[in-house]
Amino acid sequence: MSECDTIVGVSGGVDSSVAAMLLRDQAASGGARIAGLFMDNWADDGSGDCRAEDDRRDAVAVCGTLGLPIHFRDFSSEYWQGVFEHFLAEYARGRTPNPDVLCNREIKFKHFLEAARGLGAARIATGHYARIGKQGGRWQLLRAADRAKDQSYFLHQLGQSQLAATLFPLGELVKADVRAMARAAGLPTADKRDSTGICFIGERDFRGFLSRYLPARAGEIQTPDGRCLGQHTGVFYFTLGQREGLQIGGIRGFAAAPWYVVGKDVGRNILFVDQGSDSPYLFSTTTWTEEAHWISGSPPGRRFACHAQVRYRQREEPCEVTVEDPGTLRVVFDRPQRAVTPGQSLVLYDEQACLGGAVIASTDAPLESRQRGEARRSTTA
Template sequence: MTGTRIIVGISGGVDSSVAALLLQQAGHEVTGVFMSNWADDGSGECRAEDDRRDAVAVCGQLGIPIRFRDFSREYWHEVFQHFLDEYAAGRTPNPDVACNREIKFKHFLDAAHALGADAIATGHYARVARGADGRFQLLRALDRSKDQSYFLHQLGQAQLAFTRFPLGELHKDAVRRLAAARGLGTATKRDSTGICFIGERDFRVFLARYLPSQPGDIRTPDGVRLGAHPGVCYFTLGQREGLNIGGVRGRPQAPWFVVGKDVERNVLYVDQGHDSPWLLSRSLRTGVAHWVAGAAPSRRFSCTAQTRYRQPDQACEVEVQDDGTLTVRFTQPQRAVTPGQALVLYAGDNCLGGAVIASTDAPAPDASRAVTSQG
């Protein structure tokens, strides 16, 4: 359908630029909206002003109007505060999932409605389709290396009915070629990486601005003290970097990995071996699940899952509990399944929904087993 009024979230990157370009070429009335989601925290590292200038330039080149909306207050209270609370509790949250749910497909969506839009669009790599039952489906992008349905799994029928993903059928190299052919200044702009409000900064340095250092012991699962850490909240399961563990008497010269965190006792547990048994689990429990279709396919069903972004599909059995939480059992053991991260479920390319991981059946080290140090 052409001639509709579509408001595009213009981020200042190549993806949203080409999303606007494609919609304009299809004959839609396009308006860009630049969202300010992160207030300056005083570090001077935020790229928001550069992105804002690029967004204005792209809209100028395309000849479309641009508007500005400041959602920084909402972002702080609905995304960032939760991010801090989760890290303080020893979990590892995914702020991109929360940002999509609370900001881009809630506050931005509301703003678009207020502006009289017929639809919104973003530069996400995903697709929307209508199923045989008439319900909207969230599908993976054709470019699986760029697919972002994992971060969009909290969307529902109301959001998908009002949303366009123009890049869902394209590969990234084609997107850049389209931008270059149109002479857009973002054609060669480097993609942003990592968590949006951290940017290129060291993660631990950034987090320490909000969660002060609380040094404690680094121990093996059998209680041997190997050194000290600056704070368990700065580490996540499976992490190798930043442990600063040198040679240990009686141990092989092999990398150490985080295998557990005891927040109450402030102990970080490590073990050698990428696939340490302390990191492996076959089942997990989640919080209350969200279903894209509005309801689970059934109380028990088979599908595939991802416990982290870009993970290959993992076969599993899902059981929906009476309270809406999930018990998930995998065909193969899973490495470093991390509480706080998102479990996202798929039937082929169809994203069914997901939930926050609450716990796993991986063995938990016990701080009470502390023994003498080695070094």
């Protein structure tokens, strides 16, 4: 007999707490055995800002309240190598990565799944807001019932083997009901605030955190036509569409309108800005990606129509997808998209089903197109 049938990833938050409670209640009638597992994914960096110990205590308290055994695993080394080093490398290239996508693929649905199987469990469960279905003998990743909390965007790198061994107990619930369930059950995490932002940064200043690993390198802030407006401390501290932190304003000869990041030239260490959130320099219609991952194992065709998101909580947009060699994508949107950012994930949907996705490589935004043209000319000169 195995030690347990299902291992729930308990993070010390209300979502995983209720997921564990629901599985415990379901298991009580069928004789299945449930246990929790807390993952240490980030080693204490000495800043005093890491919440891992608080989360660990809350996870222990939740399992104690539910009468569930709890296990612990330290994945901080795997997280550093599989997630954080990639995060730094992408920022150094001037791109904006999404560590939550990598964390799910490399930690929660790889190392956590392996650890659960090592404990004798056949399945894992998490507090993600998503659903799993099956059609034509293939597993599907489906949007959550609570569209505002749907996390399928972050889960698009999962495949058939992971989905076959995973449960999402919150997939049919809305967040308000999850909190109400936690309060009714007296769970210690019922009113705990949801974590926001990048997990290993938490509430810290992003630029201050990043500067510990990518030292500041000052350069010019320019308009798209080359006029210098000031100095930045490092192009990798900024992302497309960003307004905060530019520290420019009231410049003679320009209107009193806010400035936004519209492009970066990492080689020349230039940050490009323009006025207005609807600057034409922020918009693109065509996006090219790195090699795509397909949840079913293969794309639905070499060319097909579907919907896509280029950021979390964005409304999905209609597009046409062309699968190019060696598996990269060319995605043409029906209407221009704002601030499509290299390094982020483009995720594809067919109604409620997530098809998969890929990392954004480039777009036809004006400054990117200009830089590609300059690069081609320099190589042929």
